[in-house]
Amino acid sequence: MNCNIFYRKIEYPRDTVILHQVGRGPWAPSMTPFAIKLESYLRLAKIPYQNVHDMKTSSKGKFPWIEYNGDIIADSQLCIEYLNKKLNIDINNHLTDEQRGIGRAFQKMFEENTYWALALYRWYYDADLKAIAAFKLPFS
Numbered sequence: 001m002n003c004n005i006f007y008r009k010i011e012y013p014r015d016t017v018i019l020h021q022v023g024r025g026p027w028a029p030s031m032t033p034f035a036i037k038l039e040s041y042l043r044l045a046k047i048p049y050q051n052v053h054d055m056k057t058s059s060k061g062k063f064p065w066i067e068y069n070g071d072i073i074a075d076s077q078l079c080i081e082y083l084n085k086k087l088n089i090d091i092n093n094h095l096t097d098e099q100r101g102i103g104r105a106f107q108k109m110f111e112e113n114t115y116w117a118l119a120l121y122r123w124y125y126d127a128d129l130k131a132i133a134a135f136k137l138p139f140s
């Protein structure tokens with residue numbers, strides 16, 4: 001029996017960011033704001049990318065994460081910083097230092113604080129599991 005199909009490594013195109021994330025939903029492009037952030041960045045920066053909706057988490061147990069020419073990077077912000085450096089991109093280069101600082105402060109507030117309130121509301125208090133069913137998650 002030929003078992004190669006079970007172990008075959010997927011060959012992705014070169015110079016294309018492979019964005020691993022969860023599937024699309026009916027009302028939002030992703031159920032995770034971090035994937036929406038990263039995909040928005042890829043579109044803004046016009047970086048060629050391909051979505052892989054495989055529900056496979058990164059080494060940190062989370063999504064999104066990317067592969068780029070064999071490199072694997074986890075965490076949306078680290079992905080952006082990696083690509084900025086690799087491709088010499090700065091979509092914020094028109095901002096002053098003060099504006100960058102304000103942006104950073106809002107980012108930290110949303111990602112480390114507001115996010116958790118929304119997650120509690122969306123996933124814990126979602127008594128009828130509507131959101132889970134909408135995204136066709138395996139445990140719905």
Ligand SMILES: N[C@@H](CCC(=O)N[C@@H](CS)C(=O)NCC(=O)O)C(=O)O
Nearest residue numbers: 032033034061062063064075076077
């Ligand atoms: N700092 C990470 C946060 C990613 C994150 O928290 N992703 C959540 C979805 S919104 C996740 O994968 N959670 C799965 C889990 O914690 O088991 C990033 O920016 O990528």
